[in-house]
Amino acid sequence: MRRLIRGILFIIVLSAVFGAAVHFPLLRRFAAGEFREGFIERREYAGIRFITLAETEDLFAQRTQGAEGLLFIDSRGRGDFAAGHIPGALNVPLDRLQRSRKTGPGSEGTGTFDFPGAHTLVIYCEGGDCQTSISLAKIIHDRGYKDIRIFTGGWAEWSAAGLPEERSP
Amino acid sequence: MIRNRWLLLLFGVIVGGVFIWAGALKIADPLGFAQSIKNYQVVPPGLAFIIAIVLPWVEVLSGAFLIIGVFKRSSALLISLLLLGFIGLVALALARGIDTSCGCFGSLSRRADLSLILTDAVLLVFALSVFFARTPRQNH
Numbered sequence: 675m676r677r678l679i680r681g682i683l684f685i686i687v688l689s690a691v692f693g694a695a696v697h698f699p700l701l702r703r704f705a706a707g708e709f710r711e712g713f714i715e716r717r718e719y720a721g722i723r724f725i726t727l728a729e730t731e732d733l734f735a736q737r738t739q740g741a742e743g744l745l746f747i748d749s750r751g752r753g754d755f756a757a758g759h760i761p762g763a764l765n766v767p768l769d770r771l772q773r774s775r776k777t778g779p780g781s782e783g784t785g786t787f788d789f790p791g792a793h794t795l796v797i798y799c800e801g802g803d804c805q806t807s808i809s810l811a812k813i814i815h816d817r818g819y820k821d822i823r824i825f826t827g828g829w830a831e832w833s834a835a836g837l838p839e840e841r842s843p
Numbered sequence: 844m845i846r847n848r849w850l851l852l853l854f855g856v857i858v859g860g861v862f863i864w865a866g867a868l869k870i871a872d873p874l875g876f877a878q879s880i881k882n883y884q885v886v887p888p889g890l891a892f893i894i895a896i897v898l899p900w901v902e903v904l905s906g907a908f909l910i911i912g913v914f915k916r917s918s919a920l921l922i923s924l925l926l927l928g929f930i931g932l933v934a935l936a937l938a939r940g941i942d943t944s945c946g947c948f949g950s951l952s953r954r955a956d957l958s959l960i961l962t963d964a965v966l967l968v969f970a971l972s973v974f975f976a977r978t979p980r981q982n983h
Contacts, residue, residue, distance in 0.1 A: 681917025685908065689900035697873055697896050704892055713874040713881065713892070805882050 712808045712824070721820035722811050725796070727835060730825040733796055734837075737762065745792035747814075749799045749806040750829065760798070760832060761840040764789070768806040787817045794821045801828025845972045854969035855909050858922060861966060862906030865947055869899035883936055901925070909973065919974035926967040930960050 694701060703709070714722055725733075737744045738761075746763035748755050755765040766787075789795065795814060799807040811822045825832075833839060845851060869876040877895035881888055901921070908918040929947070937956065947959070 678917050678920060681914040682921050685904050685914065685917065685921060686897070686901060689904055690897050692900045692904075693896040696870065696900075700873060701896065704889075709874070709877070709892060710888060713878040713888075713895075715874050805878065808878070 712805075712826075714808065714812070719812060719815050721815055722822045722824060724826050725823045727825070727827045727831050729823070730796060730798075730827070730832070731837065733794070733823070734760065743791060743793040745789055745795050747789075747795055747797045747810070748829070749797055749810040750804075754800065754829070756842040758833060758839045758841055759829065761838050763798075763840075765842075766810060768810045787814055789819070793819070794823065795819055796823045796825055798825040798828045798832070801826070801830030801832075804828060844975055844977070846976070851973055851976050855915075855919075855973050858966050858969045858973070859906040859908075859910035859918075862902040862909075862922060866899040866902030866906065869895070870903070873899070883932055884939075885932065885935070909970075916974055919970050923967055923970045923974060926963050926970060930963045930967070933960050933963070 712724065733744060734746070737746070746760050748759045748763040748765050749768045750759075750765075751767050752765065755763075755767070759765070795811075797807045797811050797814075799805070807824050807826075807828065811824050815822055845854075873895045876899065877888075877892045880886065880891040880894055886894065902925070905918040905921045905925075908914045909922065933956075
């Protein structure tokens with residue numbers, strides 16, 4: 675039994691040493707405060723930034739004052755979106771899109787990832803641990819959009835702050 | 844208990860091979876794997892990052908040791924424990940209605956669903972067969 679446990683500990687310690695050696699640059703960046711909000715490779719996704727509620731409010735105010743090229747995207751499901759969303763946001767439900775891409779193009783949802791006239795995209799999901807905003811941001815970034823802001827507080831933070839809401843029928 | 848030496852060897856090669864392959868794909872994309880762990884919503888992001896750095900090497904080393912016969916029983920037990928953990932994690936995700944990719948094979952991962960639990964269960968049977976096998980010459 676002791677040999678069994680010793681063997682397991684040896685494998686785990688050796689793994690930690692190899693992992694730390696191979697990914698040492700990543701560990702340094704993590705220690706410096708990177709990857710706290712999402713595991714996005716900055717060099718690969720240079721156009722994606724995480725923003726706070728205050729920054730989102732600021733962008734929302736700019737949009738309501740007529741700023742062009744600014745689009746809010748809600749990556750939650752249709753039901754959640756219909757129940758309440760940031761006014762003027764476009765619903766791009768990631769789960770449906772992923773399924774529709776498997777069954778063929780154009781079968782369901784906004785499958786083109788084309789947002790005419792938009793150059794700054796603000797993406798949000800439910801907030802908390804939701805990840806669809808990050809996943810969607812990566813896909814859209816790969817399609818050529820290079821100014822993408824992820825509002826990590828998401829819908830939960832927006833509605834809790836008592837900010838304007840819109841419902842769909 | 845399975846006593847056939849060749850069958851046990853085959854089980855070890857299958858489980859070890861799958862673990863080496865799965866671990867290598869994750870080593871190639873540690874951030875992607877960290878994101879997959881985070882998606883399960885079980886551990887905080889910092890711990891997800893540490894797991895993403897260490898766990899793939901545990902898979903590769905235990906898989907390799909299982910095949911070459913060094914620390915064979917320790918590796919088989921470790922792999923069995925990992926598989927039990929994976930099964931529990933996927934079952935928990937299903938029970939909580941979390942729709943996520945399993946993260947098991949890096950970018951080649953599939954959805955965390957019931958068929959994944961069955962696959963892991965088969966691998967668990969193979970790993971436990973190797974662990975409980977009593978052969979004349981035993982390493983650890």
